[in-house]
Amino acid sequence: xxxxxxxxxxxxxxxxxxxxxxxxxxxxxxxxxxxxxxxxxxxxxxxxxxxxxxxxxxxxxxxxxxxxxxxxxxxxxxxxxxxxxxxxxxxxxxxxxxxxxxxxxxxxxx
Numbered sequence: 628x629x630x631x632x633x634x635x636x637x638x639x640x641x642x643x644x645x646x647x648x649x650x651x652x653x654x655x656x657x658x659x660x661x662x663x664x665x666x667x668x669x670x671x672x673x674x675x676x677x678x679x680x681x682x683x684x685x686x687x688x689x690x691x692x693x694x695x696x697x698x699x700x701x702x703x704x705x706x707x708x709x710x711x712x713x714x715x716x717x718x719x720x721x722x723x724x725x726x727x728x729x730x731x732x733x734x735x736x737x
Contacts, residue, residue, distance in 0.1 A: 670712055671721040678729070681717065687728035700725035703733040 628634055635641040673685060684690040699705045699715065705725065707713010712722040717731060 667702040668714065668720060669721045671718050671723050673713075675718075675721070677718060681729040681731055683718075683723070683727060684723040685727045687726060690728040692730065693732070694730040697732050698725065699723050699727040699729075699730055699732075700737055701732075701733050704731065705735075 671683065672720070673679075673683060675683075677683075682690060682692065684693075687693040699713075700709075702715075702736070704716045705713060705723065706716065707722070707725055709725075711725055713725060714721075715723045723729075
C-alpha cells in the first residue's frame, strides 16, 4: 500500500498537515496579536462602577488614602511594565494609569 499516488496527497499526509496548521494558528496569534490587543484596550475611567468601588484615581496624589510611593506602577497587580497605561488584573479589558492608585494596592515583590 502506498501513501500517495502521483500528484495526490494521502489521507495520512493530509491529516499531518492539518494538525500542523491547527497547532500553528494559536501560536501565531499569541506571537503577533498579544501586543496589539494590549494597545487597543480602552482606558479605565474614574467613574467606572468598579473604579468607584475601589476608589481608583488616575493620579495617586489625588487619592486621599494612597501612601508614599503607592501607585499602579509599583503594585503587584499592574502588568503594564514601564508603560504609561497598562493592564491590571482587577480591571479586566481596561488599562489603568501607571501613576494611578486604588484601594487594593499591594507592593510589588522584589
